[in-house]
Amino acid sequence: MGSMAVLRCTPSALASTPLLGLGRVALLAGLAATAQAQPGFAFDDTRTVLPKTVLPSHYTLSLQLDPRREQFAGRAVIDVQARQRVPSITLHARGLKAKQVELQSGSQRRVLRVAVDDRRGTWRLTPSDGRPIAGGKHRLLVSYSGRINRSGEGLYRADHRVEFQGQRRPATMLATQLQAVNARMVFPGWDEPVFRAVFEIDVTAPKGWQVLSNQPLVKREALRGGVRHRFAATPSMPSYLVAVAVGKFDVLEGTSGTVPLRIFTAPGKRDLAKNAMAVTQQVLPYFSSYFGTPYALPKLDQLAVPGTRDGAMEDWGLISYVEDALLYDPARSSPRTERGVFDTVAHEIAHQWFGNLVSVALWDEIWLNEAFATWMASKATERLRPEWQSQLSAREWLDRTMERDATAATRAIRSGTVDEARVFDVFDNITYTKGGAVLSMLEQWIGEEAIQRGLAAYMSERRLLPATAGDLWRHIGRAADRPVTDVASSWTDQPGFPLIDASAACESGRTVISLKQSRFTSSSAGAPPDALWRVPVRVARGEQHATWLLDTAQAVFELPGCDAAPIVVNAGARGFYRVRYSDELQQRLLRGFAAFPAADRVALLADSFALAFAGRRTLSQHFAWLAQVPQASGAGRAPLFAMAASQLRQLDRVLHGTPSQQHLRTAARAMLGAELERLGWQEQAQEDVEVRRLRGVLISVLAQLGDVDVVARARMLWAAALSPANKAGKAALPGSLRGPVIGAVARHASAEESQALWAALRGANSEEERWLYVRALSADPNPARARQLMEASTAGWLPPNVATELPSVLAGEPVHAALAYEFAAAHWLQLAKLAGSGIFGARAWLLPGAADGFSDLAAAQRLRQDQQRLAGPTGAAPAETVAAAIEVRAALRAREAERLGASIKSWSPAR
Numbered sequence: 001m002g003s004m005a006v007l008r009c010t011p012s013a014l015a016s017t018p019l020l021g022l023g024r025v026a027l028l029a030g031l032a033a034t035a036q037a038q039p040g041f042a043f044d045d046t047r048t049v050l051p052k053t054v055l056p057s058h059y060t061l062s063l064q065l066d067p068r069r070e071q072f073a074g075r076a077v078i079d080v081q082a083r084q085r086v087p088s089i090t091l092h093a094r095g096l097k098a099k100q101v102e103l104q105s106g107s108q109r110r111v112l113r114v115a116v117d118d119r120r121g122t123w124r125l126t127p128s129d130g131r132p133i134a135g136g137k138h139r140l141l142v143s144y145s146g147r148i149n150r151s152g153e154g155l156y157r158a159d160h161r162v163e164f165q166g167q168r169r170p171a172t173m174l175a176t177q178l179q180a181v182n183a184r185m186v187f188p189g190w191d192e193p194v195f196r197a198v199f200e201i202d203v204t205a206p207k208g209w210q211v212l213s214n215q216p217l218v219k220r221e222a223l224r225g226g227v228r229h230r231f232a233a234t235p236s237m238p239s240y241l242v243a244v245a246v247g248k249f250d251v252l253e254g255t256s257g258t259v260p261l262r263i264f265t266a267p268g269k270r271d272l273a274k275n276a277m278a279v280t281q282q283v284l285p286y287f288s289s290y291f292g293t294p295y296a297l298p299k300l301d302q303l304a305v306p307g308t309r310d311g312a313m314e315d316w317g318l319i320s321y322v323e324d325a326l327l328y329d330p331a332r333s334s335p336r337t338e339r340g341v342f343d344t345v346a347h348e349i350a351h352q353w354f355g356n357l358v359s360v361a362l363w364d365e366i367w368l369n370e371a372f373a374t375w376m377a378s379k380a381t382e383r384l385r386p387e388w389q390s391q392l393s394a395r396e397w398l399d400r401t402m403e404r405d406a407t408a409a410t411r412a413i414r415s416g417t418v419d420e421a422r423v424f425d426v427f428d429n430i431t432y433t434k435g436g437a438v439l440s441m442l443e444q445w446i447g448e449e450a451i452q453r454g455l456a457a458y459m460s461e462r463r464l465l466p467a468t469a470g471d472l473w474r475h476i477g478r479a480a481d482r483p484v485t486d487v488a489s490s491w492t493d494q495p496g497f498p499l500i501d502a503s504a505a506c507e508s509g510r511t512v513i514s515l516k517q518s519r520f521t522s523s524s525a526g527a528p529p530d531a532l533w534r535v536p537v538r539v540a541r542g543e544q545h546a547t548w549l550l551d552t553a554q555a556v557f558e559l560p561g562c563d564a565a566p567i568v569v570n571a572g573a574r575g576f577y578r579v580r581y582s583d584e585l586q587q588r589l590l591r592g593f594a595a596f597p598a599a600d601r602v603a604l605l606a607d608s609f610a611l612a613f614a615g616r617r618t619l620s621q622h623f624a625w626l627a628q629v630p631q632a633s634g635a636g637r638a639p640l641f642a643m644a645a646s647q648l649r650q651l652d653r654v655l656h657g658t659p660s661q662q663h664l665r666t667a668a669r670a671m672l673g674a675e676l677e678r679l680g681w682q683e684q685a686q687e688d689v690e691v692r693r694l695r696g697v698l699i700s701v702l703a704q705l706g707d708v709d710v711v712a713r714a715r716m717l718w719a720a721a722l723s724p725a726n727k728a729g730k731a732a733l734p735g736s737l738r739g740p741v742i743g744a745v746a747r748h749a750s751a752e753e754s755q756a757l758w759a760a761l762r763g764a765n766s767e768e769e770r771w772l773y774v775r776a777l778s779a780d781p782n783p784a785r786a787r788q789l790m791e792a793s794t795a796g797w798l799p800p801n802v803a804t805e806l807p808s809v810l811a812g813e814p815v816h817a818a819l820a821y822e823f824a825a826a827h828w829l830q831l832a833k834l835a836g837s838g839i840f841g842a843r844a845w846l847l848p849g850a851a852d853g854f855s856d857l858a859a860a861q862r863l864r865q866d867q868q869r870l871a872g873p874t875g876a877a878p879a880e881t882v883a884a885a886i887e888v889r890a891a892l893r894a895r896e897a898e899r900l901g902a903s904i905k906s907w908s909p910a911r
Contacts, residue, residue, distance in 0.1 A: 038470040038489060046194050046361045046466070049420060050122070054082045054089050054133075056190045056197045063186075064204045064226070065155075065211075065246050067172045070148055072155065076187045078140040087132045089140070092184035092191035094121035095154070096146045101125055104139040112140075121184055121420075142188050151800055151836025152177050152309030154185030155244070159799075160306035161765055162248075163268045168765065171266065173247030175305050175320055177313055179839050180363060180423040183239040193238045193360050194466050202230040205246050212245040212264065214317040216299050234316065235296065236464050238359050243315030245303055252277055256284040259295055265304045265327065269766075272327035275338065276302065279345045282384050287376065291353050292456035293463070300352075302326060302345075307767065307799025310838065312344050314351030314373075321348070322801065324767035331731040334739050335693045337768055339381075339388060346377035358459060361466040363418040366426050367492065368472060371413065371435020378436060387689050391573070392602050392639035396646055399606050401433040402578070405497055406522040406614065407884035409877075413438070413492040414469060424841030425877045437576045438491045444574040445487070445536035445547060446480045454479035487534040487549070491576065496520065498533050499616075500550070502569045503582035506562035513539065513567065516554040520578050522614040522888045533577075540571030540600070566592040573603035578610055580617075593628040598636020602643055605629070609647050613888065619651070619896050620903030623667075630671065638690035641675055645694075645701045648672070652705060654855050654889045655897065656814035663901035665705045672698050673707060681713060683734050696740040703744035704779075714744035718753070722760060739772050746776035754785055762797070770802055778810045786816045790823040794830050804835040804842060808849030817853030824850035828870045844875040848882035855889040 039045070044052070058079040065072050074096075080089070089103075089112075101112040103125070112125040125140070127133065149156040155176050161168040176186060184191040203211045204226045211217075215232035234242075250270035254261040254277045261280055263273040280302070288294045297317040304326045312321040325344040328337055354376070355369035381390040404410050411425075413435050418426055443451050454476030462471055469492065470485070477484035491497075499520035504513045515537060519530045535550040539557070542565050548557050566588040569579045581589060589596075589604060596604070605625055612622040629644045648668040655661045676698040683692055702710040720732035721741040733741065745753055754777075761773035777789050792798055793806040811820035824831065824847055835842035847870060851863045860883040867879035 038473060038485060038493075039468065040470040040474060041361050041462075041466050041468045043194065043466075047364075047417070048192055048194060048362070049120075050090055050092065050190055050192060050195075051086075053084055053086050054080050056080050056195055058198045058200070059187070059189060060200045060202075061187050061242070062202050062204070063244065065174055065244070066206055066226075067157065067174050067209065067246055068206075071145055072148055073145050074143075074187055076140070076142045076144070076189065078142070078189060080138050080140060082133055082135045082138060084135050085132050088124050088126040089133065090122055090124045091188050092121055092181075093123045093144075093188040094118075094184045096144045096185070096188060098123065098188075099143040099145065100141075101143075102141045103127065103133065104141060105134070105136075109141075121181070123188060144188065146186060148174065149185070149836065150308075151834060151838065151842070152305075153836045153838055154178065154182045156308060158305050158308040160266055162266055163765070171248065173245065173249075173266070173305070175245045175247075175303065175309070176243050176315070177309055177320070177839065178242055178315075179240040179313060180366075180427070181240075181420050182837075183242060186242070186244075189239050191239045193240070193362055196236040196238055196359065196464070196466065198233050198236050199242055200231070200233045201242070201244065202228055203244055203246065204228045208248070209246050210249050210264075212243075212249075212301060212303065212318055214241070214243050214315060215297065232298075237316055237356060241314070241316045241356060243313075243318040243320065245318065245320070249303075254281060256281050256295075256300075259284065259297075260299045261301075262299070263302045263304070263326070265323075266306050269304065269323075269327060272329055272766075273302075273304065275328040275330070276326050276341055276345055279342050280349065283346045283349050283380050286380055286384065287350060287353060290376075290379075290452060290455075291459050293353065293357070293459045295352060296357050297352075300349075302348075307770075308801055310801050310840065310842070312348050313839070314348045314355055316352065316356040319348045322767055324771065327766070327768075329725075329735070329766075329768075331725045331735065332738060333735045333768060334696070335689065335736050337735075339385075339390075339393075342381060342385060343377050346380040347373045350376035350380075353459060358462040358465065358467050361468050363420075363423050363426060364414065364416065365468055366418075367413045367431045367435045368467065368469065370427070370431045371439060374432045374436030375439040378440070389598070389635065389639050389690055392598055392636060393642070393690070393693070395573075395602050395606055395639075395643060397429070397433050398437055399610065401429040401437070402497065402520075402576070402610065403522070403613070403885065403888070404429065404881055405434060405495065406520050406610075407881075407888065408521075409880040409884035410495045411877075412495045415495075422841075422874050422877065424837065424839065424844065427840050428881075434576065435492075437574075438488075441491075441536060441574045441576050442484070442488060444538060444572065445549075446476065446482060446484065450480040450482075451476055487536070490532070490534045494531055494533075496531060498531075498535055498577045499580055500535065500537065500569060500577055501580050501582075502567070502585060504567055504585055509562060511541070511559040511562050511567075512556055513559065514554070514556045515548075515550050515569070517550055517577075518553070520610075520614070523891060535577060536575070537569060538571045538575065540568045541565050545571060564588060566596075568596065568600050568604075570603055570607075571600060572597075573599040578607045579603075580607070580611060590624060590628060593625070594631040594633065598634065598639065601632060601636060601640050605640065605643055605647075613892055615891060615895060618903075619892075619900050623903065626671070630675065635688065635690070638688065638694040641672075642690075642694050642697045645672055645697050649701045649704060653812075653814050653853070654893055655900070656855070658893065658897035660897055660900035660904070663904040667904045669702060669705050669707050672702055672705075673710070676702065676710070681717075681737075683736065692734075692736045696736045699737070699740035700743055703740075703747050711744050711748050714741045717741045718745050722756060739775075742772060742776045743779055747779045747781065749780050749782075749785075754780060754782070770799070774802060774806065774809060778806075778813060778816070781813070781815050783816075783819065786810060786819055787823075790819065793823075794827055800834040800836075804831050804846065805849070807831075807846065808852060811850050811853035814853055814855075817851075820853065821847075821850045821859075825866055825870070832871075841874075841878065844871050844878045847871065847875070848878040851886065852882050854886050855893045857887060857890045860884075860886040860890070 060077040062075040098114045103110045111128045115124040159172045162171045201213050211229040213231040218232050219230040221228050249264040252263045252273045301318045303320040304323045328341050350373040354372040458475040473485040498517040501516040538547045608622045608625045611617040612619045721738045723732045725731045764770040793803040807820045807824040810816045832843040867875045
C-alpha cells in the first residue's frame with residue numbers, strides 16, 4: 001500500500017499547461033512499485049520457444065491447393081543463418097507430414113532426419129550423416145503435406161452457396177487464419193513474432209480458380225493439372241501474417257491515392273462491399289497522415305469469407321473477415337452491422353501499421369497491436385462518423401470489460417509470460433477494450449499532438465522491426481516531456497482499476513476536493529489485494545476544468561471559490577475508473593443531471609449501476625439516477641436511454657424468477673414504453689441515427705419485459721420484416737426495425753411463426769441474416785423448440801462458427817440456461833472439433849459461453865469442474881472469467897431478490 005500522505009495542489013500553481021498535474025516531484029511519492037520492467041527491444045533478451053541459434057531470413061513457399069480436396073502439398077525453401085555450430089535445427093510444424101528434408105550448404109546437400117514432437121508442435125532436423133551444422137548461411141528444402149481444416153484456423157475450407165440462374169449451388173473457398181500460432185499448420189518454420197522474414201509465395205490451383213496472397217500477382221503459368229500463381233516478395237514480416245485464398249470471387253475495385261484497393265466476395269455479393277470500400281478510402285489516408293508514414297505495400301485487398309471463421313485478420317495486404325464484418329446491405333442491414341463494419345475495417349487497417357509495419361517482440365506484448373488498433377479505430381469513428389456518438393454507444397463494451405476487471409479472474413494488460421498453448425487468453429477484452437480505453441485516458445492527459453508525434457517517431461524507428469512497450473513509451477515520453485512510462489505502467493502492468501471516492505468542502509473561500517483511491521472489486525470473496533494507480537483525474541465544475549494526477553492513496557485539490565454547483569470527477573468520461581461521490585455531491589449531481597454533457601451523463605449512470613451491481617450501493621439508489629434519464633435532452637438523450645434500457649435488460653435476466661422481477665418489469669415498461677411512444681415506430685427522413693438505433697433497442701427490451709402492446713405492434717410488421725427486398729433493392733421495413741420486430745414476435749411465436757423463422761434460417765445466404773434468425777429462435781421460450789435449435793448445432797448444415805455459438809446464444813435467455821449448458825457439456829467433443837482453437841480460443845469458450853446465463857453459485861462451481869474435465873488446464877481462464885461473473889450476479893440476486901420490489905413501487909421516472 002502507498003502512503004496515506006495528503007497532497008494539496010491548486011490549478012493556479014500549474015497554469016502553464018492546459019492539462020494540469022502534480023508534476024514530477026510528487027510523481028513517485030508513496031507509490032508502491034507495481035510495474036514490470038519495460039525495456040526496449042533486444043533480440044537476444046527476447047524469450048522464445050525455439051532456439052535462437054538458427055534464424056530464418058527468406059522463405060519460398062510453394063503450395064498445391066485444390067478446394068475440392070481435404071489435403072494439400074507444399075514445399076518450403078528457407079534461407080537460414082546459423083549463428084553458431086549446432087547439432088540440429090528445431091522449427092515449428094504441427095499436423096504436417098514431412099516427405100523429404102534436406103540442408104543445402106553451398107554446393108553440398110545433406111538429408112535431415114525429422115524427429116516430430118506433437119506436444120510442442122515442433123520438428124527437430126538432424127543431419128543423417130551425424131555431422132553438426134556449421135555456422136553461416138544454409139538453405140532448408142522441405143517437401144511436406146498438410147490438412148485443410150473445417151474450423152477457421154490454419155488453412156481452412158469455407159463451404160457456402162452461391163446464386164446462379166435463380167438457384168443456389170454449393171461452393172467453397174480456401175482461406176488462412178494463422179494468428180496466433182497456426183502458421184505451423186501450413187508450412188514448417190519459425191512461428192513466433194520475433195522471427196521476421198521475407199516470404200515469396202506461389203500457389204498451384206486447378207484451372208478456373210482465383211488465387212490471392214499478400215502481394216500482387218507477378219506471373220501466372222499453366223501447368224499440367226493446374227495453374228501456378230506467383231506473387232511478389234513481401235517485406236520482412238512475422239509468419240502469422242502470411243495469407244493465401246483460393247476461390248471463385250466477385251471483386252469490387254477502387255483506389256486510395258496511388259494504392260489499388262480490391263474487395264473480394266462470394267459471387268453475387270459484390271455490391272454489399274461498397275460501404276466497406278468507402279470506409280477504406282476514408283480510413284487509409286487518415287491513418288497514413290496520422291502516423292506520418294504511408295501504407296507500405298503496393299496494394300490492399302480485403303476478403304469476405306462466408307461462414308466458418310469469426311472476426312477478422314489483418315494479414316498484410318490481404319485482410320480477411322467473416323462476412324458480416326465487411327458486407328453491408330443498405331436496405332436490410334441493421335445500424336449495428338453498419339457500425340461494426342466501420343469499426344472492424346478501421347481496426348484491421350490500423351494493424352497495417354500497428355502489428356505489420358511494426359510488430360510485437362513476443363505474445364506478451366500483443367496489446368501493442370490490439371489495444372492500439374482498437375484505439376485508432378475509435379479515433380477514426382469519432383472523426384469520420386461523429387453523428388454516431390461512438391464514445392457513448394461504445395460505453396456498454398467498456399462497462400462489460402470493467403465488470404470483468406473488477407473480479408479476481410482478471411489479469412493485467414501486460415500479464416507476463418504467455419504460454420503458446422494458452423495464447424488465446426490474451427486475445428480478450430482486457431487487451432482490446434481496456435487497452436484502448438487506457439490509451440484514450442492517457443491521450444487526454446498527454447495531449448493529442450504529443451502522443452501523435454511520439455507514435456510517428458516510434459513508427460519511424462521500429463519500421464519492419466519488432467518492438468516492446470519500452471520502445472513505445474520512450475518515444476511518447478520524449479514527445480510529451482512527461483513521465484509517461486511511470487504513469488502508463490501502473491495501468492498496463494497490474495490488473496484491476498481504482499474506485500475514486502470524492503467529497504468536497506468549502507475552506508477559506510476555496511473548494512477543497514478530497515479524492516481517495518482504492519481498488520474497485522465486485523465481491524469481497526477472493527478479492528485481489530489493493531493497489532495504487534497514477535490516475536489522471538479530470539474534474540469539472542461548470543465551465544471550469546482541471547486535470548490532476550492522483551498518485552497516492554489519498555489527496556486533496558483546490559478550486560477557486562465556493563458554490564453549490566455540481567462537481568464531476570472523470571469529466572469527459574475518458575478515465576478507466578469508477579467514481580463514488582459523497583451523499584452531498586451526489587445530490588448536487590442528481591439535481592443538475594439533465595444539463596451535463598452527454599459523456600458525463602453516461603459515465604454517471606454507468607458508475608451508479610456498477611456500484612449497485614457490486615453491492616457498494618443499493619439498486620434503489622441507482623433507480624434515483626434512472627429516474628433522471630427522461631429529463632435529458634439533446635443529441636445525447638438516445639445513447640443515454642439505450643444505456644438505461646441495457647441496464648434494465650440485464651437486471652431482468654439476473655432477477656429472473658424472483659419476487660422482484662415483476663416489479664422491475666412494470667417500472668421498466670413504464671419508463672421505456674413512454675420513450676418508444678414519444679419516438680413512434682416510423683423512421684423520419686432527417687432523424688438522428690442514434691434515435692433510429694434507440695427505437696430498435698426499445699422494441700427489443702420491451703418485448704423481453706413482456707410488453708404485450710409492443711409485441712402486438714411488432715406482429716403487425718411481421719410479414720414486412722420477413723419479406724425480401726424488391727427488385728429495386730428496397731426493403732419493406734427499415735434495417736433498424738427488422739431484427740427487433742422479428743425478435744419481439746419470436747418471444748411469443750405461434751407454431752406457424754416458428755416454422756417461418758426456421759425456413760428463413762435455412763434459406764439465409766448471409767452471415768448477418770443467419771445470426772438474426774438464430775437470435776430470434778433462441779428467444780422463443782418453448783423448450784421443445786429450444787432443443788430443436790440446440791440439435792441444429794451438431795446437424796451439419798450450419799457453418800461451424802454459428803453452430804458452435806448456439807449454446808451461448810441460447811444461454812442468454814435464463815429460461816433456457818440449463819438446457820444450453822447440459823447440451824454443451826454432453827456434446828462438448830463434437831462441438832470442440834467444429835470450433836477448433838481459433839484466435840480467441842474457440843473450444844475453450846464452449847462451456848463458459850453456455851454457462852453465462854446462470855446467476856447461482858452452484859453453477860459457477862460446476863463450470864470450473866466440468867471445464868477442467870473437458871477442456872483441461874488450457875480452459876481455466878475462460879472458465880474463471882465466467883464463473884466470477886456468475887458469482888457477482890448471484891450475490892446481486894441474493895441481495896435484491898426480495899427487497900427491490902418495495903423500492904420500485906415508489907419509483908416514478910421523471911417525464
